[in-house]
Amino acid sequence: MAAALDATPFNFVAIVLCVSFGAGLLGSLLGLGGGLILIPVLTLALKVDIRYAVGASIVSVIATSSGAAAAYVRDGLANMRVAMFLELATVAGAVTGAMLAGVVGGRALYFLFGAVMAYSALAMLRKLREDGSPREEPPPNALADRLGLHGSYYDVSTGGEVAYRVHRPLAGLGLMYIAGTVSGLLGIGSGALKVPAMDLAMGLPIKVSTATSNFMIGVTAAASAGIYFARGDIDPFIAGPVCVGVTLGAFAGSRYMTKLKSGSLRRLFVAVLLWVSYEMLSKGIHG
Secondary structure (H helix, E strand, C coil), X not given: CCECCCCCHHHHHHHHHHHHHHHHHHHHHHCCCCHHHHHHXXXXXXXXXXXXXXXXXXXXHHHHHHHHHHHHHHCCCCCHHHHHHHHHHHHHHHHHHHXXXXXXXXXXXXXXXXXXXHHHHHHHHHHHHHCCCCCCCCCCCHHHHHHCCCEEXXXXXXXXXXXXXXXXXXXXXXXXXXXXXXXXXXXXXXXXXXXXXXHHHCCCCXXXXXXXXXXXXXXXXXXXXXXXXXXXXXXXXXXXXXXXXXXXXXXXXHHHCCCCCCHHHHHHHHHHHHHHHHHHHHHHHHC
């Protein structure tokens, strides 16, 4: 077994199920995937080797997307045209990252993961300050117009229709390649990179960015999952309960994302991200 944990197999599975449910719930609410929570818990608390934790997280990302994306597409929140356009870059990046993961050392993975989590916390803090502020109308973009990337959705919390225009699609494409590479390398959905890219660089509303990210992370993870499986980095004893717990949590989160104001949730999540980032960076530096 890949996990070095002083617990019975039943206790291990029960703990992983509970943690995975929470990871799926928060992942679907924030469009981050479950890996940002799952990998630190598996490696730091349950003493799972980081390569097996990353492999299980790849499975959890696909489960998060499967559990939440259908609801967001049904509600008109996920922008399918934007998702398909950006997946050209994220899939290529995911394959690149998965191949690099086979040659990057364990300590380097800890350090890189901690750095990504620190960036995620800072990005979420920036969103907290921007929540509720008026958005400037973006300038026209010929490529976005030609591809029909603009859209609208009904916001349950405000009771009104929200129309939006997409700008800087090529900048978003470049950022998505980086996000896909991080996803394949670390086994996370890279929503912490995708959501800010769509929200800040391309001008999508935060709810649309979150919903579209939930759809995209599953496709991105699936592009690299085969490489992890062929390399033997996916342990069914770990990935099985992870998949079940994350799917249930993602389904629950998708039912409430449109109704909830996530300010308090994000503040708590930022605190957790900063703590885990510190722990992972310490482990990467000191071994």
